[in-house]
Amino acid sequence: MGNMSFYGCDVSELASEYGTPLYIISEENIRERCREMKSEFLDRYENTKAVYASKACQILEVLRIIASEGIGLDVVSGGELYAALKAGYDPSKIEFHGNTKSERELKEALNAGVGTIVVDNLSELALLDRMSGEAGIVSSVLLRVTPGVDSHTHEYISTGQLDSKFGFSVEEIIGGAAQRAQKSPNIDLRGFHYHVGSQLHDNSSHIMAAEIILDMLLELGKKTGYEAREINCGGGFGVQYAGDPERPKVSFFMDPVMEKIETFCRKNGMERPAVTIEPGRWVVGEAGITVYEVGAVKTNAAGRTYIGVDGGYPDNPRPALYGAKYDVRAVEKADLPCDRKVTVAGKCCESGDIVAWDVMLPELSRGDHIAVLCTGAYNHSMANNYNRVPKPAVVVVNKGKARLAARRETYEDMIRLEL
Numbered sequence: 001m002g003n004m005s006f007y008g009c010d011v012s013e014l015a016s017e018y019g020t021p022l023y024i025i026s027e028e029n030i031r032e033r034c035r036e037m038k039s040e041f042l043d044r045y046e047n048t049k050a051v052y053a054s055k056a057c058q059i060l061e062v063l064r065i066i067a068s069e070g071i072g073l074d075v076v077s078g079g080e081l082y083a084a085l086k087a088g089y090d091p092s093k094i095e096f097h098g099n100t101k102s103e104r105e106l107k108e109a110l111n112a113g114v115g116t117i118v119v120d121n122l123s124e125l126a127l128l129d130r131m132s133g134e135a136g137i138v139s140s141v142l143l144r145v146t147p148g149v150d151s152h153t154h155e156y157i158s159t160g161q162l163d164s165k166f167g168f169s170v171e172e173i174i175g176g177a178a179q180r181a182q183k184s185p186n187i188d189l190r191g192f193h194y195h196v197g198s199q200l201h202d203n204s205s206h207i208m209a210a211e212i213i214l215d216m217l218l219e220l221g222k223k224t225g226y227e228a229r230e231i232n233c234g235g236g237f238g239v240q241y242a243g244d245p246e247r248p249k250v251s252f253f254m255d256p257v258m259e260k261i262e263t264f265c266r267k268n269g270m271e272r273p274a275v276t277i278e279p280g281r282w283v284v285g286e287a288g289i290t291v292y293e294v295g296a297v298k299t300n301a302a303g304r305t306y307i308g309v310d311g312g313y314p315d316n317p318r319p320a321l322y323g324a325k326y327d328v329r330a331v332e333k334a335d336l337p338c339d340r341k342v343t344v345a346g347k348c349c350e351s352g353d354i355v356a357w358d359v360m361l362p363e364l365s366r367g368d369h370i371a372v373l374c375t376g377a378y379n380h381s382m383a384n385n386y387n388r389v390p391k392p393a394v395v396v397v398n399k400g401k402a403r404l405a406a407r408r409e410t411y412e413d414m415i416r417l418e419l
């Protein structure tokens with residue numbers, strides 16, 4: 001009888017050795033994605049950059065793997081910056097994001113010497129200009145633009161401002177925000193940033209957003225003579241969750257975008273700005289799985305069979321937050337036919353804590369293990385202690401060997417800050 005294997009490791013053995021719930025992350029899978037960013041984008045086009053949106057998974061060992069591939073990093077808080085520096089990230093390769101950065105966070109970013117600060121609004125621009133002046137430095141800045149592309153409907157909402165908490169509208173950039181940045185003595189406005197959405201399997205939002213930003217650059221150039229030196233096209237590339245098609249290649253998103261940008265620059269006699277991508281989920285999503293132990297198995301009066309597991313909402317809030325769907329596999333009974341329709345229930349006191357509705361699995365009983373696939377992104381980084389459930393351990397596997405990247409939280413860990 002074959003146990004489920006993950007990158008050469010026996011998943012059942014890992015569950016016995018490290019306990020459950022357990023996050024298992026494949027180093028090889030992450031390195032493959034980093035190399036694909038190189039072969040499909042960085043090597044294909046000159047003057048390009050890739051940064052990993054680290055909010056998807058901030059485990060230090062994961063950051064070290066990505067750093068060793070030469071990929072930059074995007075952080076959105078002082079805490080993420082702290083972890084990135086602890087992982088040994090080169091600060092010049094870090095971009096600092098966030099719609100409401102505190103003065104303390106800006107100070108931390110300036111002290112660390114982060115390479116780029118993506119400014120979200122005018123109040124932040126003024127604050128950063130003052131703080132940079134006090135520190136005797138000129139900050140390298142991109143302004144965040146909300147291009148107004150709705151990634152669900154693919155419509156440009158041209159009437160009025162798109163209602164987003166992020167960034168400037170195109171009208172605000174042209175109407176004065178870019179000039180304000182240019183005139184700020186301690187700000188070097190390198191260009192613009194936008195990010196159109198997440199988990200996209202369609203490239204039309206990226207293409208449409210690029211068109212809008214290019215039109216913006218043209219108008220801005222006519223009005224002020226400004227030429228951007230960098231465009232950051234954000235992330236949002238999709239991965240394969242339950243029911244999804246295969247993960248698209250980077251080139252599927254970026255080839256048509258680069259074509260737009262290059263054609264536009266040629267036509268308007270502009271030098272092509274540097275182009276940056278910043279995927280998060282795409283880099284780490286499929287590299288991770290979560291292993292649970294089966295507890296109670298029961299069929300309720302409505303005829304639904306529930307497989308209760310020892311985790312759920314605390315280690316993966318995505319099903320409860322946005323109805324995210326995951327593929328589930330039996331670990332020890334991997335060879336048995338999946339002939340039972342069951343619902344995998346998390347252990348929290350919330351009816352919404354369901355790991356997966358109506359999935360097909362073999363007959364399982366207490367003590368068996370199941371694995372949930374594609375949990376590398378937005379699981380560990382979103383984990384919480386609801387119901388005082390300790391956070392799982394993290395194991396990184398490579399070439400059939402496993403190493404502990406984070407130990408399991410203890411009950412003591414969970415109360416250690418309380419007085």
Ligand SMILES: *Cc1c(COP(=O)(O)O)cnc(C)c1O
Pocket residue numbers: 053055056074097195197198199234235236237278279280281282
């Ligand atoms: C979250 C985020 C990303 C990454 O999004 P993914 O969907 O994980 O690729 C990139 N840029 C910014 C500004 C983000 O907020």
